[in-house]
Amino acid sequence: MKIELLTLNCRLRCFYPGSHTHHSWQIDQYQKGVAKIYLEDQIVEVPDGDCFLAPSYVKHQIIGPKNSILNSLKFDPETTRFNRIPPMIISFKKYSNVLSELFNPDLLNREIKGHYLGILLLELLQTCLLPGESEKTLDKRVAQVIHFMRRNVFDSPRLDDLAKHVNMSKSNFVRLFREQTGGSAMRKMRQLKGEKAAEMLRHSDLTISQIADVFGFSNLQAFSRFFHHEYAIYPREFRTRQLPKDKDNSISRKVS
Numbered sequence: 001m002k003i004e005l006l007t008l009n010c011r012l013r014c015f016y017p018g019s020h021t022h023h024s025w026q027i028d029q030y031q032k033g034v035a036k037i038y039l040e041d042q043i044v045e046v047p048d049g050d051c052f053l054a055p056s057y058v059k060h061q062i063i064g065p066k067n068s069i070l071n072s073l074k075f076d077p078e079t080t081r082f083n084r085i086p087p088m089i090i091s092f093k094k095y096s097n098v099l100s101e102l103f104n105p106d107l108l109n110r111e112i113k114g115h116y117l118g119i120l121l122l123e124l125l126q127t128c129l130l131p132g133e134s135e136k137t138l139d140k141r142v143a144q145v146i147h148f149m150r151r152n153v154f155d156s157p158r159l160d161d162l163a164k165h166v167n168m169s170k171s172n173f174v175r176l177f178r179e180q181t182g183g184s185a186m187r188k189m190r191q192l193k194g195e196k197a198a199e200m201l202r203h204s205d206l207t208i209s210q211i212a213d214v215f216g217f218s219n220l221q222a223f224s225r226f227f228h229h230e231y232a233i234y235p236r237e238f239r240t241r242q243l244p245k246d247k248d249n250s251i252s253r254k255v256s
Helices: 096-102 110-128 140-151 159-165 170-181 185-203 208-214 220-231 235-240
Strands: 010-012 025-031 035-038 043-046 051-054 061-063 069-076 088-090
Touching: 043 051, 069 110, 088 110, 096 110, 110 220, 140 159, 140 170, 140 185, 159 170, 159 185, 170 185, 185 208, 185 220, 185 235, 208 220, 208 235, 220 235
Parallel strands: none
Antiparallel strands: 010 069, 025 051, 025 069, 035 043, 035 061, 051 088
């Protein structure tokens, strides 16, 4: 997963007077007052110190107190994986580990900030979707296959196995899956495997070598290359920088 930072940090003392959109994604942190975000169908308030995530092309207007400060970070995820994340308020308290680094004026390394963004977006995506929620609007056969993938994520079923699961020819299945999801079934399998690996790195007591073995990788290096390809960060570094667990999830507020 690659995150391209378009701006490292932009500190402003005024807010945009009119409704606007961005070609890129943007995270804004508001200080010295409560900011109001006017969306097309509602108004939300962002508490002092918290952040607002605006995906690309989401029309909004920001109004804040006269002396308030806006810290802004623009980026491009360069993947459609996060398109299901809506405009949302991000609690600084809940994600302080990551947000403090993203808005750290002394941290100028774009690659490191990109790593933090990747971790944050993955966490936000997991809070937005319940297991299987993204399959609700798909063709029944495709939804069944994705469910089958989730149940067999450690076994890495082959394309023939997936097509056979829904009694389709391989060519027809490949075409249907791409039409429905915009990507290949094998790409989806890698995505689910990466998400499960990230979950295990965060929540299990297994060593990284043991996790690699569970997924059937021949060695730790192969697993590390796979994980880095998915998230632009190596497993050991991901585990070191993991976000704090939040059992009740009550601090997170999502604009729906």
